[in-house]
Amino acid sequence: MISVFSAYIKGLQQAWHEKRLILVVYGFNLFFAYLITIPVSMMLEKGFANRIAATEMLHKFDLTYYLTIIRDFGAGLDVTRVILTFGLLYIVLNTFFAGGILTLFHRQEKFTLGDFFSGCVEFFSRFLRLFLFSLILFLLSIIIFFLLGALSGLITDNAATEFWPFLLFFLREFLLVLLLLFFNIILDYARIMTVVNDFHGMYQALKQAFMFVLMSMRRTMALYLLYLLTTVSLILMYLVVEHVLSVSSWITVLLFFIWSQLFMIARMWSRLSLFAGQYIFYKFSNTAMPGMTKEMLDKAVMDYEARSVSS
Numbered sequence: 001m002i003s004v005f006s007a008y009i010k011g012l013q014q015a016w017h018e019k020r021l022i023l024v025v026y027g028f029n030l031f032f033a034y035l036i037t038i039p040v041s042m043m044l045e046k047g048f049a050n051r052i053a054a055t056e057m058l059h060k061f062d063l064t065y066y067l068t069i070i071r072d073f074g075a076g077l078d079v080t081r082v083i084l085t086f087g088l089l090y091i092v093l094n095t096f097f098a099g100g101i102l103t104l105f106h107r108q109e110k111f112t113l114g115d116f117f118s119g120c121v122e123f124f125s126r127f128l129r130l131f132l133f134s135l136i137l138f139l140l141s142i143i144i145f146f147l148l149g150a151l152s153g154l155i156t157d158n159a160a161t162e163f164w165p166f167l168l169f170f171l172r173e174f175l176l177v178l179l180l181l182f183f184n185i186i187l188d189y190a191r192i193m194t195v196v197n198d199f200h201g202m203y204q205a206l207k208q209a210f211m212f213v214l215m216s217m218r219r220t221m222a223l224y225l226l227y228l229l230t231t232v233s234l235i236l237m238y239l240v241v242e243h244v245l246s247v248s249s250w251i252t253v254l255l256f257f258i259w260s261q262l263f264m265i266a267r268m269w270s271r272l273s274l275f276a277g278q279y280i281f282y283k284f285s286n287t288a289m290p291g292m293t294k295e296m297l298d299k300a301v302m303d304y305e306a307r308s309v310s311s
């Protein structure tokens with residue numbers, strides 16, 4: 001049985017080994033981010049043209065002036081519609097990429113764009129159906145959240161202090177986060193099982209992923225939280241440097257841009273590490289492969305490491 005920490009480290013190493021894959025995913029995300037900025041940048045260009053406020057906004061963001069720009073120069077720009085449209089496209093794009101990423105990890109072949117996009121196309125329709133199925137799980141989380149809210153409201157309606165309402169609200173929020181994490185982990189392993197076992201029925205993939213996560217609850221959750229902690233650490237590091245950098249000239253603007261792009265690449269690496277770590281944990285877990293002896297599992301891990309080095 002592979003340990004959680006071993007799967008975590010091997011996932012980081014496997015993702016780092018696939019540097020070209022990281023750059024490809026980063027490049028598409030950068031292009032996608034650029035498309036989002038086009039309508040907003042056109043509005044800001046009109047609003048800041050030949051105005052002193054443009055320089056002042058470099059030192060301190062003024063929300064009032066920004067809202068004024070939206071009012072005066074944002075005609076035809078529905079911010080909510082832009083966010084929803086690009087948010088949906090972002091989900092579709094990442095669903096598309098997930099198939100290619102997991103295919104490369106599973107086949108252990110040298111990275112090529114052809115193999116990557118072949119995997120993306122092969123599993124896109126299945127992963128899209130899987131995502132639509134998963135929406136039911138996330139909707140269930142929201143329903144449970146509101147039902148618990150109504151129940152806690154009835155219980156604390158005549159409470160003498162704010163202690164019990166606050167405590168129940170905190171517990172309700174905590175439960176919602178746990179449910180969302182749990183369902184997201186199920187979706188991750190359902191994707192992995194679809195690639196490894198070539199499932200075509202997504203209900204079957206979700207069912208088996210649910211059983212796998214349920215039987216390995218502590219370990220699958222711990223592995224996910226380790227990668228989540230890695231991501232949070234990267235974000236904190238980014239914010240610290242952002243606070244230190246004083247954006248007051250074109251040089252600091254350039255340095256800030258470079259730092260932000262390095263952060264994005266690190267985020268891509270962290271995300272691919274999650275894919276790799278969960279894949280390795282599933283492949284070399286007793287829960288995933290019942291009946292295997294410790295010797296067989298150790299040999300499987302050694303063979304995996306040997307293929308990783310040779311590739």
